[in-house]
Amino acid sequence: MDVKKDKPLQMALVLEIRHLYKSFGNNHVLLDFNLEIKKGESVVVLGKSGSGKSVLIKCIIGLLKPDKGSIEMFGENIPDIKDEELDKIRAKVGFLFQSNALYDSMTVRENLEFPLRRHWIQVSQDEVNTMVKEALEDVGLAHTIDMMPAELSGGMRKRIALARTLILNPEIILYDEPTTGLDPITSKEIIGLMTEIQGKYNTTSLIISHDMNCVRMASNRIVILVDGKCYANGTYEQLKENMDPKVKQFFE
Amino acid sequence: MSIASNLKLFLNEAGDMSRFTGRFFIQCFKPRHEFAELLRQCFVIGYKSLPLVGLTAFIMGLVLTLQLRPSMVDYGVESQLPAIVAISIVREIGPVITALIFAGKIGSSIGAELGSMKVTEQIDAMEVSGTNPFKYLVVTRVLAATIMLPVLVTLGDAISLYGSWLGVNIRGNTSFNLFWTQVVDNLSFNDVLPAFIKSYFFGFAVAIIGCYKGYNSSKGTEGVGRSANSAVVISSVMIFIIDLLAVQVTDILGFN
Numbered sequence: 378m379d380v381k382k383d384k385p386l387q388m389a390l391v392l393e394i395r396h397l398y399k400s401f402g403n404n405h406v407l408l409d410f411n412l413e414i415k416k417g418e419s420v421v422v423l424g425k426s427g428s429g430k431s432v433l434i435k436c437i438i439g440l441l442k443p444d445k446g447s448i449e450m451f452g453e454n455i456p457d458i459k460d461e462e463l464d465k466i467r468a469k470v471g472f473l474f475q476s477n478a479l480y481d482s483m484t485v486r487e488n489l490e491f492p493l494r495r496h497w498i499q500v501s502q503d504e505v506n507t508m509v510k511e512a513l514e515d516v517g518l519a520h521t522i523d524m525m526p527a528e529l530s531g532g533m534r535k536r537i538a539l540a541r542t543l544i545l546n547p548e549i550i551l552y553d554e555p556t557t558g559l560d561p562i563t564s565k566e567i568i569g570l571m572t573e574i575q576g577k578y579n580t581t582s583l584i585i586s587h588d589m590n591c592v593r594m595a596s597n598r599i600v601i602l603v604d605g606k607c608y609a610n611g612t613y614e615q616l617k618e619n620m621d622p623k624v625k626q627f628f629e
Numbered sequence: 630m631s632i633a634s635n636l637k638l639f640l641n642e643a644g645d646m647s648r649f650t651g652r653f654f655i656q657c658f659k660p661r662h663e664f665a666e667l668l669r670q671c672f673v674i675g676y677k678s679l680p681l682v683g684l685t686a687f688i689m690g691l692v693l694t695l696q697l698r699p700s701m702v703d704y705g706v707e708s709q710l711p712a713i714v715a716i717s718i719v720r721e722i723g724p725v726i727t728a729l730i731f732a733g734k735i736g737s738s739i740g741a742e743l744g745s746m747k748v749t750e751q752i753d754a755m756e757v758s759g760t761n762p763f764k765y766l767v768v769t770r771v772l773a774a775t776i777m778l779p780v781l782v783t784l785g786d787a788i789s790l791y792g793s794w795l796g797v798n799i800r801g802n803t804s805f806n807l808f809w810t811q812v813v814d815n816l817s818f819n820d821v822l823p824a825f826i827k828s829y830f831f832g833f834a835v836a837i838i839g840c841y842k843g844y845n846s847s848k849g850t851e852g853v854g855r856s857a858n859s860a861v862v863i864s865s866v867m868i869f870i871i872d873l874l875a876v877q878v879t880d881i882l883g884f885n
Contacts, residue, residue, distance in 0.1 A: 440753050464759040478754035481745070492758040 390449075391416050391549050391581045392437065397446035399432055406432045407443070408605030414549075419575055419582040421592045423627055424602035430585040431475070433602070434553050437583070438472055439463045450549070468496040471542030471550035471580075475557055477534045479526040485537055486522045489513070489544050496545065512540040515577075516570060532563035539570060549581040550574070556588045568594045589627065601627065649841045653771055656764050666769045674735055674770070674836075675777030682785045685730050690718060690789030694796025707801070711808050712815035714793045719816060723786040724824050725872055728831035731778055732864040736839040739770055740860030743843025744853035752844075767844060771836040778832030779825055819884045827875040831868050838864040 392414040399407040406429035414420050424430045435441040437448055439455050448455040451466055458466070479488050489509045493500065500508070513519045516536040526534055535555070542550055555571065556564035568591050575582055575595075584595055592599060593613050601609040601616065601624055609616055609624045617628045694714050701707045743766060746752050755762040794808045839860040846856040 435753075438757055440756060460761075467757055467759060470757075472754075472757045474750045474754055476749045478750040480751055480754070481749075482742075491760075495755075496759040 389416050390414070391418075391451070392583065393447075393449040394437070395447045395449075397433070397436065397448065398444045399429070399436060399441065400444055406605055407436070407446075410446070410602070410605060411607055412600060414581060414583060416548075416581055417579060418598060419572075419584065419596055420598045420600060421584045421586055421596035422600050422602055423587060423592055425587065428602050429605055430587075430602055431553055434472075434551050434583070434585050438467065438470060438551060464496065468492075468545055469548045471545065471547035473535075473538055473542050473550065473552045473555055475554040477526075477538040479534055479538055479541070481526055483526075484522070485513070485518075485524050485526070485529075488526065488537065489541050492541065492545055508544055512544045513537075515543060515574065516540045532559055532566065535559065535563075535567055536570065539567070539574070543574065543578070546578065547580060549583065552582065552584040552586070554585055554587075556586065556591045561590075564588065564590060565594075571595050587627075592627075645845070646838075646841055649844070650837055652763065653767060653837060653840075656761070656768050657772070659764070661764075663765050663769050666765055667772055670769045670773035671777055674773045675780060678731060678734055678777075678781060679784065681734060682727055682730055682781045683788045685726065686723065686785035686789040687792040689722065689726055690714065690792030691796045692792075693717065693722065693789075694793040695799065698796070698800060708811075710797055711793065711803070711811040714796075715790060715812040715816055716820055718789045718793070719786050720820050720824050721872075723789055724782045724828050724831065725868060727782045727785040728778065728828065728835065728868045729865055731774075731781065731832070732835045732861055732868060735774060736835045736860045736864045737857045739774075739836060739839030740843040740846075741853055741857035743767075743840060744846030744856035747844060747846045748849060748853060763844075767840040770840055771833060774832040774836030775829055776832070778835070779828040782828040783825070823875060823879040823884045827871060830871045830875070834867045834871060835864040838867060 390413055392412070394410060394412040397407050397410040398405075410429075410433065412420075412422075422430050422433060432441060436443045437450070437455065442456055446456075451469060453462060453466055455463065455466065479485075480491065483491065486509055489512055490505055493505055493508065509522070510519060513522060516539055518533060518536050518540070521529060521533065521537065526537070529537065539555075550571075552571065555567055559567060571582065571584075572595055574580065582595070584591065586592055586595075596613060599609075599611060599613060599616055600607050603609075603623050609619060609621065611619070616624055619625065694710065697713060698707070698710060701710050701713070743752075746766070752762045752766070755765060790809075790812060794803070794805060797803045797808060842856040842860040842863070846852045
């Protein structure tokens, strides 16, 4: 189930963050944050609650504008591009929200069709039906297609949200705390699904988490975010051996 | 809190609200337009409000007639009852009561719906899915409410007058044709047009306040409840303020 640690990573950069700063008033959340992610990597950003992990991921997808710095994704600097260009980039990016963010007023089918229709992907209704069915089969919930999100359990909603991120065949998937609020068994299932998807679609993953099971099982590299900076960087095994107290606290 | 800090809060809120309204007008004219969602909202906001508006309007017409009747009899002008009721309903009571019912039903539902979408990151999810959430959620709802409230007011006025006809006939005996002839003969263009125009402003105010409160909802379920509540309270007060301004404007323009 674990992502292969020995996978060769001599590939093109998918995401490159340079000298990123973001503050909210006097609260300096990101201070000269740097990160590079290569194609096929599964990188976990690990940090305490309130350390700026979600702010980072929202800057990457363009939901927040950083104060300074660059975020290069697919050759474009996200903070500088126009809305139309940003939408084109977003069509290549999957985003799994911490709260799932399923549209309450829509059925599961409509939730999955929404990104397809809104990104103006030129596909027939038959193709849409096939894509929705395939995405639901990938997460093992084909039978829920006509159900409303309120009728589903927490784990099922997370799976549907994951299916929605997959519908556009994204090149990179951003996961914001994918196991928060789930019981240990469901968490394990979701992590398994994430690694399965990574292998099947050869996507790149950026995972924001403080769940050490998720970190251990889903990552082939970990970045520790402390005081708004990339404090440490390495594999799970390397960082586990690190004696720095700010790193060690995560592995105790 | 001191008066100064309350005033500061009020002015900040008024400033934010004005910016939000300005953003609505900018986004309203920018392509891509969300016609399908606008039509859906017209159905949800307009058609689905009709039973409630119709019921309250019918009762309002009936009760108003029954309440007015004794005084009209005392003054010996009972025959003028349909005319008086028609003018009261069309000029003032119909638009204001319908708008208040509309604020209770639509203002609160918009505030709660957008508030809940905000706190559960659905608005962010829309943006990530290549959708301008302001245009998709706010512009469509505000336009739908602005278009549909005058329609509801017109239908509500008509239903109210049917209620009034029933009220007239509980104690008296007035034929349907005579009742409607009196109504139509006594209503003028000056009664109908200002009332119809102010309904557009009522609809706009209810929806923009509901959207503003929902879209800027603070985190948590308490914030959603507060958004829905304040959307109804502020839009109800706003309806009376617009009504007051409308009466002044129609007076200046010679519509009275």
